[in-house]
Amino acid sequence: MKIRKIKLRELKEADIFKEKILNPEKKRRYRPYYKILKNYKREPSLFIGAYDKNRIIGVAFGHIIKNRILLGEMAVLEEYRNKGIGKKILKKIEQNSKKLNKKYIELGALDNAEKFYLKQNYKPIIFVQIYPKNILKNYNHLNYKIIKETNYVDSKRFYIEVKRYDPKLKEKIKKEFKAYDVIYLFRKYL
Numbered sequence: 001m002k003i004r005k006i007k008l009r010e011l012k013e014a015d016i017f018k019e020k021i022l023n024p025e026k027k028r029r030y031r032p033y034y035k036i037l038k039n040y041k042r043e044p045s046l047f048i049g050a051y052d053k054n055r056i057i058g059v060a061f062g063h064i065i066k067n068r069i070l071l072g073e074m075a076v077l078e079e080y081r082n083k084g085i086g087k088k089i090l091k092k093i094e095q096n097s098k099k100l101n102k103k104y105i106e107l108g109a110l111d112n113a114e115k116f117y118l119k120q121n122y123k124p125i126i127f128v129q130i131y132p133k134n135i136l137k138n139y140n141h142l143n144y145k146i147i148k149e150t151n152y153v154d155s156k157r158f159y160i161e162v163k164r165y166d167p168k169l170k171e172k173i174k175k176e177f178k179a180y181d182v183i184y185l186f187r188k189y190l
């Protein structure tokens with residue numbers, strides 16, 4: 001098994017591989033291939049694959065956003081999970097991100113992968129998205145530490161500090177904020 005940079009000629013296959021795992025019913029709106037290719041051309045060292053005799057068994061795709069690396073996609077083939085492969089791929093992304101002098105790595109986690117990132121020492125932040133029609137006048141009474149707030153035409157977004165990981169907190173915040181989506185973001189400073 002080898003952990004290495006994905007070659008340009010292997011990128012399409014790697015993209016299909018991660019779609020099969022992360023988006024089997026083609027329900028979600030994942031980054032389309034032309035964007036993946038654009039990100040790859042800008043910084044190929046953030047596209048890492050795990051290969052077992054040239055067969056792809058794991059991937060992670062990262063890209064640069066100013067002073068951070070956004071880890072957009074990460075997946076290991078089911079029969080190869082819990083063997084330390086995900087951990088090794090992530091380490092490689094961290095090393096290469098550090099070489100690029102970036103400050104931190106960030107990602108939005110799928111529910112069932114949250115504990116994986118906690119184990120790799122990533123720190124949780126809650127990310128809340130609210131439709132304009134559900135925006136409240138004031139959020140102070142909810143007593144959360146809002147680190148950052150952004151306003152888009154189609155949504156308002158909050159980043160909330162959390163002291164420790166609590167799997168039930170997302171549902172609670174979803175109700176309190178009348179949010180349409182609440183996820184854990186994970187961050188690791190390099």
Ligand SMILES: CC(C)(COP(=O)(O)OP(=O)(O)OC[C@H]1O[C@@H](n2cnc3c(N)ncnc32)[C@H](O)[C@@H]1OP(=O)(O)O)[C@@H](O)C(=O)NCCC(=O)NCCS
Binds near residue numbers: 081082084085086107
């Ligand atoms: C999440 C994923 C990439 C982890 O890859 P992996 O190769 O199985 O992870 P590793 O074997 O390196 O695991 C490292 C540690 O995390 C733990 N771990 C891995 N996945 C976990 C999970 N889903 N929940 C809890 N712990 C997990 C392992 O038990 C291991 O613990 P240890 O160090 O105490 O032995 C893989 O499970 C996967 O592809 N899942 C489906 C797609 C997905 O959720 N991708 C993430 C999108 S954000």
